[in-house]
Amino acid sequence: MTLPFFLCLLTLLCLAAIGTPIGLSMIVSAVVYLFMRGQDLGLAAEQILQGIYSSFIILAVPLFIVAANIMNAGTVSERLLNFCIALVGRFRGGLGHVNVVASLIFSGMSGSAVADAAGIGKIIIDMMTKAGRYAPGYAAAITAASATIGPIIPPSIPMVMYALVSDTSIGYLFLAGIVPGLLMGGVIMTMNAYISHKRQFALEDPVPLREFPRVTFRAFPALLMPAILLYGIYGGATTPTEAAAVAAAYALVLAALVYRALSWRALYNLMANSARDAASVGLIIGAALIFNYIVASENIPAQISGLLADLDIHPLVFLLAVNILLLVLGCLLDATTIILIILPLFIPACRLLGIDLVHFGVVAVVNCMIGLITPPYGILLFVINGVTGIPLGRIIGAIWPFFFALLGALAVMILSPDLVLWLPRQFGYQG
Amino acid sequence: MKLRSISNWLQNRATDVAVAMLTVMFLSFILQIFFRYVMRNPLGWTQEITLTMWLWLVFWGAAFMLKDRDHISFDILYLAVSQKVRRIFALVSAVALVAGFVASLPATYDYVEFMSIRRSSSLRIRLDIVFSVYLIFAVAIIARYSLRAFSLVRGADPDADAGPEPKV
Amino acid sequence: DTVTLRMSAVQTPTDVRSVVIEEIFAPAIADFATYEPHYNGTLFRQGTELEAIARGNLEMSITSAQELSNYFPEWSMFTSGYLMRDGRHQINVFQSDIGEEMYQIVEDAMGIKLLTVIYLGQRHVNLRGDREVTTPEDLSGVILRMPDADSWQFLGRALGANPVPMAFGEVYTALQTGAIDGQDNPLPTVRDSRFYEVTDQIVLTSHLVDMNFLSISADVWNSFTPEQQDVMQQAAYDAAEEIYVRQSGLENELATYFESQGLRVYTPDVDAFRSHVQALYLDSQYAQDWPEGMVDRVNAVPGEE
Numbered sequence: 001m002t003l004p005f006f007l008c009l010l011t012l013l014c015l016a017a018i019g020t021p022i023g024l025s026m027i028v029s030a031v032v033y034l035f036m037r038g039q040d041l042g043l044a045a046e047q048i049l050q051g052i053y054s055s056f057i058i059l060a061v062p063l064f065i066v067a068a069n070i071m072n073a074g075t076v077s078e079r080l081l082n083f084c085i086a087l088v089g090r091f092r093g094g095l096g097h098v099n100v101v102a103s104l105i106f107s108g109m110s111g112s113a114v115a116d117a118a119g120i121g122k123i124i125i126d127m128m129t130k131a132g133r134y135a136p137g138y139a140a141a142i143t144a145a146s147a148t149i150g151p152i153i154p155p156s157i158p159m160v161m162y163a164l165v166s167d168t169s170i171g172y173l174f175l176a177g178i179v180p181g182l183l184m185g186g187v188i189m190t191m192n193a194y195i196s197h198k199r200q201f202a203l204e205d206p207v208p209l210r211e212f213p214r215v216t217f218r219a220f221p222a223l224l225m226p227a228i229l230l231y232g233i234y235g236g237a238t239t240p241t242e243a244a245a246v247a248a249a250y251a252l253v254l255a256a257l258v259y260r261a262l263s264w265r266a267l268y269n270l271m272a273n274s275a276r277d278a279a280s281v282g283l284i285i286g287a288a289l290i291f292n293y294i295v296a297s298e299n300i301p302a303q304i305s306g307l308l309a310d311l312d313i314h315p316l317v318f319l320l321a322v323n324i325l326l327l328v329l330g331c332l333l334d335a336t337t338i339i340l341i342i343l344p345l346f347i348p349a350c351r352l353l354g355i356d357l358v359h360f361g362v363v364a365v366v367n368c369m370i371g372l373i374t375p376p377y378g379i380l381l382f383v384i385n386g387v388t389g390i391p392l393g394r395i396i397g398a399i400w401p402f403f404f405a406l407l408g409a410l411a412v413m414i415l416s417p418d419l420v421l422w423l424p425r426q427f428g429y430q431g
Numbered sequence: 432m433k434l435r436s437i438s439n440w441l442q443n444r445a446t447d448v449a450v451a452m453l454t455v456m457f458l459s460f461i462l463q464i465f466f467r468y469v470m471r472n473p474l475g476w477t478q479e480i481t482l483t484m485w486l487w488l489v490f491w492g493a494a495f496m497l498k499d500r501d502h503i504s505f506d507i508l509y510l511a512v513s514q515k516v517r518r519i520f521a522l523v524s525a526v527a528l529v530a531g532f533v534a535s536l537p538a539t540y541d542y543v544e545f546m547s548i549r550r551s552s553s554l555r556i557r558l559d560i561v562f563s564v565y566l567i568f569a570v571a572i573i574a575r576y577s578l579r580a581f582s583l584v585r586g587a588d589p590d591a592d593a594g595p596e597p598k599v
Numbered sequence: 600d601t602v603t604l605r606m607s608a609v610q611t612p613t614d615v616r617s618v619v620i621e622e623i624f625a626p627a628i629a630d631f632a633t634y635e636p637h638y639n640g641t642l643f644r645q646g647t648e649l650e651a652i653a654r655g656n657l658e659m660s661i662t663s664a665q666e667l668s669n670y671f672p673e674w675s676m677f678t679s680g681y682l683m684r685d686g687r688h689q690i691n692v693f694q695s696d697i698g699e700e701m702y703q704i705v706e707d708a709m710g711i712k713l714l715t716v717i718y719l720g721q722r723h724v725n726l727r728g729d730r731e732v733t734t735p736e737d738l739s740g741v742i743l744r745m746p747d748a749d750s751w752q753f754l755g756r757a758l759g760a761n762p763v764p765m766a767f768g769e770v771y772t773a774l775q776t777g778a779i780d781g782q783d784n785p786l787p788t789v790r791d792s793r794f795y796e797v798t799d800q801i802v803l804t805s806h807l808v809d810m811n812f813l814s815i816s817a818d819v820w821n822s823f824t825p826e827q828q829d830v831m832q833q834a835a836y837d838a839a840e841e842i843y844v845r846q847s848g849l850e851n852e853l854a855t856y857f858e859s860q861g862l863r864v865y866t867p868d869v870d871a872f873r874s875h876v877q878a879l880y881l882d883s884q885y886a887q888d889w890p891e892g893m894v895d896r897v898n899a900v901p902g903e904e
């Protein structure tokens with residue numbers, strides 16, 4: 001590691017540790033790096049400006065924030081979630097299950113874990129914590145954990161990025177994500193059921209069966225939303241980014257015209273809150289882009305591939321070693337950085353060892369998504385902290401059981417390529 | 432107090448502007464989808480408006496709307512220490528941010544000015560104008576954290592500017 | 600002690616341009632310069648490399664005529680459809696005094712030296728569905744993804760389609776779901792990005808001979824001795840020639856391959872497309888910026904025939 005890079009990381013860690021806003025800390029430590037390297041200090045602004053200005057995909061984030069806030073203010077989400085509660089709420093830890101099920105449904109309309117957490121995640125956290133039924137840290141933790149499923153179930157922005165660097169089929173990658181995504185949902189729900197029983201979380205009153213038609217009718221227009229979006233994406237109407245805007249528009253029509261639950265004043269306030277949330281999330285995503293430049297500039301990928309060059313090992317050992325490395329890197333780096341810069345280093349080795357690249361891709365993306373909830377650099381933790389104000393310490397304290405559950409699911413995926421590749425093979429994948 | 436009410440008035444106008452940016456961003460995206468899928472005749476400029484408004488929203492919001500509490504931060508250690516240590520932490524933060532942004536300001540200005548050689552792809556707006564929001568942001572951060580450093584040195588409560596309590 | 604030449608490129612390490620430049624260009628200059636490629640746009644973002652070189656933050660990149668026309672309106676000539684006839688014609692044009700004049704404009708204004716043109720392939724229209732495309736009228740109402748720049752969008756309209764800008768990474772899904780009806784790219788890109796999995800036909804319109812340019816900072820170039828400059832220039836030409844040979848060989852094989860994958864591959868009335876597209880360009884505001892008589896000079900340069 002070079003001295004400038006070391007000083008840059010040191011500055012970042014020190015500033016972040018004493019509570020300096022992370023986005024601003026990243027900009028300042030990037031300036032330290034550029035200064036030590038004798039490079040143009042304007043590069044920090046260049047990377048962050050060009051990164052935000054050219055990334056159309058990131059737009060899904062503010063749009064999902066708006067959608068979530070409209071649904072919140074206009075009782076849409078409450079009607080929707082009341083329906084889910086009637087469905088699975090009677091079990092202990094019911095809202096936790098609702099959280100995971102809703103994530104599974106919503107993961108089908110977004111390709112980004114951050115958008116999932118900032119959108120539907122915020123609504124469910126508010127519901128879970130409303131009457132003090134769940135500790136804020138627990139609600140945030142299960143939300144962060146289930147948001148990692150978003151980019152595993154298609155559509156998925158990280159899968160598209162992996163397909164580009166690995167020369168694999170996006171269609172097969174998408175299909176290969178479905179079973180692992182359901183598996184992740186399953187282990188989180190199992191962990192939630194276990195913790196709920198152990199800690200005797202309060203039970204929701206079971207919704208009587210005769211209430212079902214009424215709850216369903218009240219929620220019906222809201223229930224249509226995921227259906228419309230799923231049809232939109234799979235039926236050919238919209239791209240994933242556009243789905244975010246359609247979600248917001250539909251929620252607005254529903255809240256303002258159908259449910260008549262939204263005044264002009266309320267609309268202004270929710271736009272102001274959305275603007276504030278979008279700015280704080282946007283700043284940190286932008287600042288992460290400077291770090292992508294620094295990692296590339298340090299030529300860290302070439303150094304790693306040099307290390308790996310003449311190792312003669314069993315494919316499974318290699319796969320496990322790579323995954324451990326990715327987990328460690330996931331604590332420090334952004335998933336985009338890992339997929340675009342780190343993964344390409346291992347792809348030649350995978351080909352050499354006969355590891356299937358679709359299998360490797362799914363496992364690596366799942367690993368990167370787990371990295372989104374590992375401290376100190378876990379962007380989902382930051383985002384949930386940003387949109388709800390729940391202190392990071394409480395979220396991190398409650399995340400561990402879910403982290404280990406997901407780690408177990410990852411191990412299953414690593415050890416059984418057949419499970420991951422089963423669905424793509426049904427559609428003609430030769431691998 | 433008069434100064435306080437002027438500051439509130441400015442804060443509210445900054446919020447108005449941010450709400451306008453977000454609204455324009457949202458509407459132009461909807462317009463883009465409408466023209467692409469319903470009219471089957473895509474507009475060229477909606478994507479540029481959407482991206483420009485998003486860029487401005489991020490830096491305008493970060494400059495004028497975000498209190499310390501609204502920023503994403505790693506607050507485990509900060510919340511665990513005494514008031515006195517918090518003051519030191521907050522002062523070190525403020526000084527580091529001012530130093531970093533002041534040091535890079537000339538080169539940042541130079542870069543933004545350099546971008547006048549290029550225009551945006553659809554509306555042909557000079558990119559130095561589009562990117563100037565970063566300069567506004569940098570100057571606002573310098574001003575805000577300089578004031579914060581001075582008030583901390585003069586004994587102010589480090590959590591006074593922190594905005595509302597956590598929403599939990 | 601050698602100079603390190605950091606190259607920021609948006610393509611993947613396995614792309615033919617990346618492979619050939621590493622195989623031919625890098626070893627030839629190894630005595631006095633170390634070639635250090637950064638792929639996938641990880642160092643500088645796509646479209647920002649020229650500014651980075653001009654500001655002294657980067658040494659090399661691969662750029663395009665569309666990119667150059669953002670700064671130099673006269674360069675928009677090379678973004679127009681049906682100007683170049685084939686890859687050989689393109690190489691000959693840029694190794695003639697035409698290339699010299701056009702390169703000089705870039706060097707004078709931005710301090711960037713263009714070493715050579717790189718052949719990328721003939722762009723064709725790649726569609727979903729079973730419509731039969733013979734003339735530009737048959738593309739009317741077709742939502743065609745074109746890269747996000749006005750020059751590309753204009754080309755899409757000139758072909759008769761409804762062009763729409765969309766990030767490259769979104770194209771596969773958009774084709775799969777029918778959010779767009781088609782896209783345009785050279786055949787090797789259709790294979791590499793697996794667009795053939797989600798489309799039904801390739802209309803061999805050959806509307807643009809796609810080109811890149813290998814570029815280097817003029818300050819760095821001027822720091823080399825004349826002998827070193829000769830070596831580097833020759834290495835660039837050799838790499839470009841090899842890319843042309845491999846790329847055009849691949850294009851010849853791929854039409855058959857796509858047919859074996861169940862796609863219809865056919866040639867439309869290219870003359871109808873050519874006259875429609877050329878007429879629109881000559882009428883456009885772009886043509887007003889083109890150097891006087893340059894189109895005729897380009898036409899006079901010999902090509903493959």
Ligand code: NA
Nearest residue numbers: 107110150155
């Ligand atoms: Na998804």
Ligand code: NA
Nearest residue numbers: 330331371377
């Ligand atoms: Na992490």
